[in-house]
Amino acid sequence: MTHEFDQTESWLAHLEQILERLRQEHERLRVQLAQVTQEEQQALKGRQQSKQQRKELKRRRKELT
DSSP, X not given: OHHHHHXXXXXXXXXXXXXXHHHHHHXXXXXXXXHHHHHHHHHHHHHHHHXXXXXXXXXXXXXXX
């Protein structure tokens, strides 16, 4: 019975280590996703600003001609 108990405790410790690694990986991926989302939003904002700038340049060119 002691051998089975020791084996069960060993498996439990092993599973706890796996769970902790998964938690850490989950947190790392969550942070990475937040960063990528922020970068995508900034890129989209930059494209929108560029589009506005192109429109403004076209408008100015028309005014000059």
